[in-house]
Amino acid sequence: xxxxxxxxxxxxxxxxxxxxxxxKSLELVSYDYMIRTGMIKKLASGIYEWLPLGxxxxxxxxxxxxxxxxxxxxxxxxxxxxxxxxLWEKSKRWNKYxxxxxxxxxxxxxxxxxxxxxxxxxxxxxATESDSYKDLPVILYQIQTKFRDxxxxxxxxxxxxxxxxxxxxxxxxxxEGANDTYxxxxxxxxxxxxxxxLKYTVVEADSGSIGGNFSHEFVVISNSxxxxxxxxxxxxxxxxxxxxxxxxxxxxxxxxxxxxxxxTKDQKSISDISKFLxxxxxxxIKSLIYIADGVPIIVLVRGDRDINEFKLxxxxxxxxxxxxxxxxxxxxxxxxGYIGPIGIKNIKIIADNSIKDLKNFVIxxxxxxxxxxxxxxxxxxxxxxxxxxxxxxxxxxxxxxKCGGELTFSRGIEVGHIxxxxxxxxxxxxxxYLDENSNKKDIIMGCYGIGVSRVVAxxxxxxxxxxxxxxxxxxxxxxVEIICLDVKNEELLKFSNELYENINKKYDTLxxxxxxxxxxxxxxxxxxxxxxxIVVGKKFLxxxxxxxxxxxxxxxxxxxxxxIFDFISEIIKKL
Ligand code: ATP
Ligand code: MG
Numbered sequence: 001x002x003x004x005x006x007x008x009x010x011x012x013x014x015x016x017x018x019x020x021x022x023x024k025s026l027e028l029v030s031y032d033y034m035i036r037t038g039m040i041k042k043l044a045s046g047i048y049e050w051l052p053l054g055x056x057x058x059x060x061x062x063x064x065x066x067x068x069x070x071x072x073x074x075x076x077x078x079x080x081x082x083x084x085x086x087l088w089e090k091s092k093r094w095n096k097y098x099x100x101x102x103x104x105x106x107x108x109x110x111x112x113x114x115x116x117x118x119x120x121x122x123x124x125x126x127a128t129e130s131d132s133y134k135d136l137p138v139i140l141y142q143i144q145t146k147f148r149d150x151x152x153x154x155x156x157x158x159x160x161x162x163x164x165x166x167x168x169x170x171x172x173x174x175x176e177g178a179n180d181t182y183x184x185x186x187x188x189x190x191x192x193x194x195x196x197x198l199k200y201t202v203v204e205a206d207s208g209s210i211g212g213n214f215s216h217e218f219v220v221i222s223n224s225x226x227x228x229x230x231x232x233x234x235x236x237x238x239x240x241x242x243x244x245x246x247x248x249x250x251x252x253x254x255x256x257x258x259x260x261x262x263x264t265k266d267q268k269s270i271s272d273i274s275k276f277l278x279x280x281x282x283x284x285i286k287s288l289i290y291i292a293d294g295v296p297i298i299v300l301v302r303g304d305r306d307i308n309e310f311k312l313x314x315x316x317x318x319x320x321x322x323x324x325x326x327x328x329x330x331x332x333x334x335x336x337g338y339i340g341p342i343g344i345k346n347i348k349i350i351a352d353n354s355i356k357d358l359k360n361f362v363i364x365x366x367x368x369x370x371x372x373x374x375x376x377x378x379x380x381x382x383x384x385x386x387x388x389x390x391x392x393x394x395x396x397x398x399x400x401x402k403c404g405g406e407l408t409f410s411r412g413i414e415v416g417h418i419x420x421x422x423x424x425x426x427x428x429x430x431x432x433y434l435d436e437n438s439n440k441k442d443i444i445m446g447c448y449g450i451g452v453s454r455v456v457a458x459x460x461x462x463x464x465x466x467x468x469x470x471x472x473x474x475x476x477x478x479x480v481e482i483i484c485l486d487v488k489n490e491e492l493l494k495f496s497n498e499l500y501e502n503i504n505k506k507y508d509t510l511x512x513x514x515x516x517x518x519x520x521x522x523x524x525x526x527x528x529x530x531x532x533x534i535v536v537g538k539k540f541l542x543x544x545x546x547x548x549x550x551x552x553x554x555x556x557x558x559x560x561x562x563x564i565f566d567f568i569s570e571i572i573k574k575l
């Protein structure tokens with residue numbers, strides 16, 4: 001492609017407006033970069049146009065995904081973006097999805113939504129088009145625009161309201177088959193992300209309260225990411241923070257002291273009590289009241305730790321969970337700020353493992369302005385083993401539950417998510433099949449998403465430095481860039497043209513044929529970050545030599561015009 005015809009609209013600095021969301025987006029270098037290079041243009045909050053340069057990258061990402069999915073014998077389909085309400089009512093998500101679901105009505109007042117995901121439509125397709133074991137297993141996928149009215153659309157295409165997703169769905173006869181398909185898709189995903197040339201990790205993710213199912217996220221490592229991930233230094237167990245299982249509690253070796261009730265007037269928070277009593281926060285037990293599907297429950301956790309509500313939902317197997325309101329606590333007859341497990345009747349109590357081995361701890365006395373000190377299990381507080389769970393959020397200093405190794409924390413961008421769904425949607429939408437003996441059985445499902453447009457932004461976050469961009473060759477908008485430093489010089493232009501025609505036959509090449517100063521061309525080349533840049537300039541006139549810059553390594557070579565093709569072929573093989 002000749003630069004002069006490529007409709008590349010690089011800009012010096014992104015124009016900001018007073019819109020605070022716009023400012024937030026600019027905090028991400030990828031958004032600024034995409035605007036500055038003219039890859040995308042904002043049409044409205046969270047809604048973007050993909051211009052030729054950006055669309056080229058998007059297509060490359062899409063093609064890698066398509067090739068790997070096809071290799072795995074997944075079948076491509078294209079489902080409508082507009083979906084009828086009735087299907088979403090069957091899965092009970094019409095109301096549950098809330099405001100993120102973009103709802104529309106047709107001229108007859110019938111309700112539809114713009115698909116944020118396609119479990120309903122695809123399960124309905126299988127339910128109506130397939131009823132025999134002979135069709136199974138099958139994996140269907142599509143690469144299609146999704147709509148989510150995100151509460152905070154930001155960071156450009158990273159969290160957009162309209163974005164491109166690859167979503168795949170698998171249908172299996174039984175659990176074993178579904179687990180095999182899941183493993184196969186896990187491998188397909190690692191192949192895809194390896195080909196993108198990005199540093200990423202696969203983490204165990206939360207799969208909600210549906211028992212027996214599991215899920216993994218593919219996370220591109222980047223400090224600007226919204227996902228927090230934990231990785232064990234020793235065994236590389238990795239999980240997102242919501243899921244990370246922990247083990248860090250060593251039994252305390254202390255003689256039991258006598259239980260005392262002490263006045264703690266106006267000392268309600270853990271830090272207040274800790275200071276007031278001169279007792280470490282880790283010796284105080286927090287008693288939190290949660291409402292799980294409408295039922296109150298007391299959750300005990302060490303004063304210096306926080307409850308991980310994802311873990312709590314999984315343990316309680318509830319759909320809705322929230323902290324109780326003050327008036328609900330009062331109605332239960334409890335004293336806000338002074339709640340403790342002693343003397344509680346009729347409210348279920350569960351506890352985080354962090355308190356299991358505590359000795360001589362502080363708890364609320366269920367009496368205004370009073371706490372107990374030196375409380376102990378088995379003497380003052382009675383909890384059975386069945387009441388203890390891993391409920392708290394992992395934090396620095398925690399140990400890996402698998403090997404006891406040190407957990408490290410980093411940030412990343414979730415670009416893919418694979419999920420074993422089980423029978424949640426097949427049951428709701430009637431996707432069943434007749435087995436070899438004509439017995440009716442539920443189909444076991446899995447779903448597998450990749451944020452196609454998010455991958456592009458995540459790549460920029462990882463590969464852009466203050467000085468320049470460096471695209472991985474697999475998804476770079478072009479593989480080679482040729483810069484003719486002086487198009488007014490006939491000899492230079494003639495050779496550059498020939499070189500371009502020749503190299504472009506094998507490699508996707510951008511030819512900077514513009515009537516611009518060398519400085520402008522070099523600046524734009526640094527901004528575009530094409531892996532191999534060939535400069536046709538003065539040296540060519542003097543000694544038929546060309547300068548070759550390898551973006552990834554910052555290496556510079558000088559080669560004779562006759563060697564150039566073989567040389568860059570060798571280089572590109574290694575990139
Ligand atoms: P997130 O936690 O970031 O909101 P999600 O769990 O809602 O993601 P999924 O429903 O699993 O996402 O969607 C599959 C993939 O689509 C995600 O892994 C992500 O890469 C991408 N994605 C999700 N929401 C958006 C969005 N608003 N803009 C761009 N990509 C998105
Ligand atoms: Mg989301």
